[in-house]
Amino acid sequence: MSDYRERSLWLSEYPGDLDPRESLTGDTDVDVAIVGGGFTGLWTAYYLTERDPTLRIAVVERDICGFGASGRNGGWVVGELAAGVDAYAAHSSYDAAVRQARTLFGCVDEVGRVADHEGIDCGYAKGGVIRFARNQPQAERQRLEVARHRAHGFAEDEVALLTADEARAHGNATDVRGGIFFAPCAAIDPARLVRGLAGVVEGRGVRIVERTTATGLAPGRVYTNRGTVRADVVVRALEGYTRDLAGERRTLVPIYSLMIATEPLSEATLSEIGLARRPTFADDRYMVIYGQRTQDDRIAFGGRGVPYLFGSRIDPGPEQDHKAHELVRRTLTELFPALTDAAITHRWGGVLGAPRNWTPSVRFDRAAGLATAGGYVGEGVAAANMAGQTLADLITGADSDLVGLPWVGIESRSWEPEPLRWLGIRATRGLMGRADRGEFDTDRASTVGKWAYRLLR
Numbered sequence: 290m291s292d293y294r295e296r297s298l299w300l301s302e303y304p305g306d307l308d309p310r311e312s313l314t315g316d317t318d319v320d321v322a323i324v325g326g327g328f329t330g331l332w333t334a335y336y337l338t339e340r341d342p343t344l345r346i347a348v349v350e351r352d353i354c355g356f357g358a359s360g361r362n363g364g365w366v367v368g369e370l371a372a373g374v375d376a377y378a379a380h381s382s383y384d385a386a387v388r389q390a391r392t393l394f395g396c397v398d399e400v401g402r403v404a405d406h407e408g409i410d411c412g413y414a415k416g417g418v419i420r421f422a423r424n425q426p427q428a429e430r431q432r433l434e435v436a437r438h439r440a441h442g443f444a445e446d447e448v449a450l451l452t453a454d455e456a457r458a459h460g461n462a463t464d465v466r467g468g469i470f471f472a473p474c475a476a477i478d479p480a481r482l483v484r485g486l487a488g489v490v491e492g493r494g495v496r497i498v499e500r501t502t503a504t505g506l507a508p509g510r511v512y513t514n515r516g517t518v519r520a521d522v523v524v525r526a527l528e529g530y531t532r533d534l535a536g537e538r539r540t541l542v543p544i545y546s547l548m549i550a551t552e553p554l555s556e557a558t559l560s561e562i563g564l565a566r567r568p569t570f571a572d573d574r575y576m577v578i579y580g581q582r583t584q585d586d587r588i589a590f591g592g593r594g595v596p597y598l599f600g601s602r603i604d605p606g607p608e609q610d611h612k613a614h615e616l617v618r619r620t621l622t623e624l625f626p627a628l629t630d631a632a633i634t635h636r637w638g639g640v641l642g643a644p645r646n647w648t649p650s651v652r653f654d655r656a657a658g659l660a661t662a663g664g665y666v667g668e669g670v671a672a673a674n675m676a677g678q679t680l681a682d683l684i685t686g687a688d689s690d691l692v693g694l695p696w697v698g699i700e701s702r703s704w705e706p707e708p709l710r711w712l713g714i715r716a717t718r719g720l721m722g723r724a725d726r727g728e729f730d731t732d733r734a735s736t737v738g739k740w741a742y743r744l745l746r
Contacts, residue, residue, distance in 0.1 A: 296356065296637060298548070298587070299360055299361065309353050310497050310498065313513055318520070319345040319346060321520055321523075322346075322520035325348075325350065326348050326353070326356075326483075326487065327527075327673070328359045331486040331490055332677025333681060334495045342494075347497075347518055351501065351503065355487070357529070357639065359670075362639075364476055364477045365475075365668070365670060366670045367671055368671055369473075370393065370649050370668060370696070371668050372648035376648055377695040377696060380695050381695035387442060389696060393672065396672075397415065397473045409481065410485075411477045411478050411479070411481040412583070413477050419456060419468055419568045421460070421468045421624075422465070422469075423465060427728070430573055431469050435469060447473065449470045452467055453468075455468070459563060460563040476569050503527075504534070506534060511523055523658060524661065525663075526661070528641065529641055539704040539705075542601050543640035544597060545597070546591055546638060547593075547607075547608070547614055549633050549635065549637075551631040551632065554588070558631065561627040564582040564588075568582075576593060587634075588628060588631075597710075611636070613638075614633075644666075645702050648699055648701065649662075650700070651696055651698075675691070679692060720741035
């Protein structure tokens, strides 16, 4: 149990116990088997119990609910998908892609509604996102981005281009040239939400088995180290850990992200850095950073500072890479110098899942009874809620607007075999870092970052 608490700030501060539930004890039969006890799996179970309370549902989790990304992420319930409106419009139409985007906006509120309704105290605070522009190329990219939002019909109160003074009013960061305020986002404690959801669905009759490793999936079957689960429908909801299933090594690549958390800050320090309404925050560099002011007045902050590991390997060692965590800390103090002397009390990391097309999706093969959702590329808290609702409707055969969203049915090709995968991902990461350094040093746009994105696609 103590090891689980070392996995993140959120798990270390979780007020309940983290004792594993019972494991599977032999073969069993259910209507729906969900593999993965994170947000996607638990939201799917939650909405299935609403659509059809008679369903026999089992959730199969290798460790404990919230062990993976759902208990270690940045706590952003953000109404965005890694692939934007244009990408989904290419699979459908602009009207459909915009409708999907607005549906996801609503899922930000839905997470707060369910947390309140079910009595899950996860520190939900809908303060939006402030993304600072801290050099001229970032400011120009933001101007073009907001212009695209306007062309898609998004209003000023949904996404706004800010002057430097307006951006600093949200958070007093350094070198601010301007910013974007994106309203559909809330900050949460993700471990409290995922653990709370597990308790809620269990109370509704869903069976959760933990310390049970799924080794392979097939129509009507989940094979585990403790028996076989037979089900009419099997849902894969594993994100970066998909690589551990037989035959799935190249489906999603696990990409590391690292986080730190400060001690609770003094009123004087908080007054200096701002973030009074608890917006989540970032800037617009290519190498993504992300942070939030927590419910207990810490700053939790992260970035992607550990390289991809050969063979899509997942290793707990890099999660405690002190050199990489020091780079994250240095980035935070460059952003907010007032935090230079703040003690760092927690350091952790974990993996997110990325499909080859960088496009999150939901799929259901009714004939085979196989469903999946994910590939969120680090923006999965709100997206998992939309995925859970969508999967519940697809599985129960509901004729809803959700089942017609553009992300339903999108397929991605597999990632390249090694060593091409390792070389490509490492090279892309290096190009993005080079682009950021060049833009901060010269205040001129780098073409290198654009090439890096083209390599990813």
